[in-house]
Amino acid sequence: MIAPEAMEAVQPPPETVEATEENGGELASEASEAATAYNMPLAENEEEDGELPADFDRLWKLAHDNPQDFSSWTDLLQYCEQESHMTASRRSLVAFLARYPLCYGYWKKFADLERRAGYTNKAQEVCVQGLKAIPLSVDLWIHYINLLLGTLNMNLAESSQRIRSAFEEAVAAAGLDFHSDRLWELYIEWEKEQGDMRAASGVYDRVLRVPTQLYSSHYDKFKTHLNTHAPKDVLSAEEYGRLLEECKQSHKIEKAEQAEGEEEIPPGEEKEPTEVNQNYLVSSHQEELIPKMRELLLARREKVFQDLEGEVRKRWNFEDAIKRPYFHVKPLDRTQLRAWHSYLDWEVRILFERCLIACALYEEFWTKYIQYLEPQSLDEARAVFRRACEIHLAHKHTMHLQWATFEERHGDLNEARRVLEALETSVPGLAMVRLRRAGLERRAGRLDESEALLRDAVAQAKETPHLHAFYSIKLARLLLKLCKNPSKARGVLQEALEISPDNSKLHLNLLELEVSGDPRGSAEGVQLCVSRALAAPLSPRTKILFSQRGLQYAEDYGTSVHSVLTVYEEHQKLLKELGNKKRGAENGDNEDPDKMLKGEDGSALPATPQPPPTMPHVPITTPPPPMMGADMSAGYGYGGWYQVEVITLFTNFIPLI
Incomplete structure (x- = not known):
């Protein structure tokens, strides 16, 4: 660790x-x-070098x-x-x-x-x-x-x-x-140079439990180490004592077995002593016991070595596939990236750290490491975010956004704010960062702060019309849907239209704001919005869409048939002014894809040919019941253009609500 x-x-x-x-x-x-x-x-004397x-x-x-x-x-x-x-x-x-x-x-x-x-x-x-x-x-x-x-x-x-x-x-x-073998070897050699063979043996025991590239070499050197020094010089006092007791017991058994086979001696003769105290055993028979002690020592280490060999074998193919374990700004090839992904799916934290040396410029590996750490320790996951965002990926906004989400998800809103503010300072002009900041405040229940952030974005973007319009629409939606203030929302969109009168999305959102209001008081606002769009430098097609939308609203919510017919007449004038290109849609030519109706499922259906619309001599106040599936507008003499263009309108506009 x-x-x-x-x-x-x-x-x-x-x-x-x-x-x-x-x-x-x-x-x-x-x-x-x-x-x-x-x-x-x-250094105090740094400037002594003179001029640069x-x-x-x-x-x-x-x-x-x-x-x-x-x-x-x-x-x-x-x-x-x-x-x-x-x-x-x-x-x-x-x-x-x-x-x-x-x-x-x-x-x-x-x-x-x-x-x-x-x-x-x-x-x-x-x-x-x-x-x-x-x-x-x-x-x-x-x-x-x-x-x-x-x-x-x-x-x-x-x-x-x-x-x-x-x-x-x-x-x-x-x-x-x-690949830490050189470090372990240097440690062992240094302990040997200090004359502390017991300490060297302790380091050997530790490295023989670590799967490294030169694991076999360590084991061979350890065996040489044991064979060239007396056990009491290379083992700790505790292990030496246990090993000595085990060898002593084994030695006693062997002596007893030998005594059973000896011939009896005549009476009066003394038998050679077979029992000796421990001090005598150590001093007189130490040379005899050393081979046995070494044998027992190696038998115990052999089991550790076999386990280690199995761990190394598991890692070898992964390690062999990694060709560049160090950091470099040059991109890694796909094979290398796949090798790290596969290895990370299998290995533990130490490998993540190794990977992030070679792959420090790749967000995916930082993300994977954080996902691994998060269930275990939020502080450690947070520390990895900090390393990634403040050093290696300082200009990768997506990583900072992940960090802010992490902090918000775990309840530290102040830190989430700090991360987003720092990102906006270091990488200014990213709309998604400002929207994320506004969204954070909105989710925290601070609508006034969210509104202030969007208003500030609107003010700063006045020199960039398309961005100004984008922020204005976002602000208007917040004011309308959450702040319940359609008047402010309307003002935001109207101000934006003064800067970008040719932005059809602004006109459409303002129109939908008016349409979404109370029909009993919105008719004037809707028609004013339509008139503004028709006077703006928009494309003919867009103007026709707005005119049709105004006609639809008049038909749905108009208080008299005269108002509907007035709007209809204005629409017909617009069609004549814009030429025959759009008028061709009234003829219902089935071979022209532009004259195909779109059903609710998105499929195309041939439009039914309709005669040119004619105004009735006497206004019809009670239209006949329409045919099944027909549009009510047919009662007023509206042709197929109405169905085509209204459906197209709904297909193309981006609604405010």
Whole structure:
């Protein structure tokens, strides 16, 4: 299990900076902020290197203008390394590792840079911060331990204790990795160098329970270790005592069996003693017992080894399919992604951490890890969201939206708000983020906050007409359906139409708002809405739809037949003005797809030919009963155009209600 503190990730520093003519100023501020983020104070004598190299400003700006361009960063780092400029290299590495903390090789370069410059403590700090960002890096742990071995005064007792503590932290964080063999071997060899063979045996016993790539090699070395040292030198006092007692009992039985076969001696002769005390057994027959003790020891370890071999065999095919276990910005091929998916479906948490080194830029793996952790620990799942969104997927809005949903689902609305606000700040202009924020407040019962967010979005989008119309429709729906304030909703849509008079969706939503009101008081509003649409720069087809919708409303809710006929006459004038293209639909040509009626099931039915509509000489106040399935409008002399266009209207408009 990886310690929680080892999983903490540092916050990335600001991404952009303007270079100054003096090669200092804001560049120094950037380096200072980045160093603070990593808890790595800049060295006191950092500026002794003098002015920055000639091309530093240019390469620095290229990297910060496009921080997701990995090659720009590597060009900057390579240049600084070639120039051997301490200040430039330090600043570049701090900024780079804030964005790409999984590149363990650059943490090693950073530590070596500080060590060569004589900043031993800073070199150690760099390794510690790197291991917080990538605790599963066996290479970085080994580099850190070798740094300690090369810089600590090993004549001091506390130095050995510090090295041993570092080894323990390393195997706790990365020792379960399939490729952690070098770390275990380094630990064992170090204990041997200290002359503590018992401690070395303890490390052997631990690694022989971990499925690693070189498991068989560890077992062979352990057998050699046992065969080259006396059992009392390699075993703990407890195990040695138990093993000794077992061998003593076995030795007694063997001696007793031998005594049964011996010949009796004459009276007066003394028999050789067969019983000896434990001290004599240990001192006089130790060499005789050692082979037996080793045999028993290996028999016990053999059972452990067989179990380990079975675990390794289960993992081998998965591991063999993984060709790139380290981080890189280059995409993984489909085979590699499938291999990780298959492995994750089978393995445990340690594999998720390994996977997220190579696949840190793929949302699907972070999501899968969170789904695995959520039933076990919300805090651990939340920590993974934070790592994903604040470092590796800072510009992937879908991951942030998942995080906000996670927090809202588990009742932490303030954190959900914070996540969405931070996302909108870092990636401005995403409509779905603003809608998610408004939806969060609406679900929390804070309609006033939801309304305020949408109004703010409407105000900010005035320079973008289509986005302004989109937000206006969303706001109008909230005001109409939830706030029960049709007057405000109407005002929002009317204001939007002043900016976008050619937006048919705004006209349609305003029309439906009017239509949804009380018929006894909405007739004037409906006809005004229709008139506004007919005067707007809309397409002929759209204008005909609005005119037909007004005619339908007049027929359904008109208080007199005269008002219906007046609207009908206006509609006929509109058809004549717009030409014969739409009038052709009245002829019911079955061969033209545009003249096909759509039934309720979406199927197309031939339209029944109708004669050209004629106005009755005397208004019909009581129309004859319509035929089964016919439209009531036929009583007023309306032709097939009515059925065709009204159905088309319902097919095309996006209703407000």
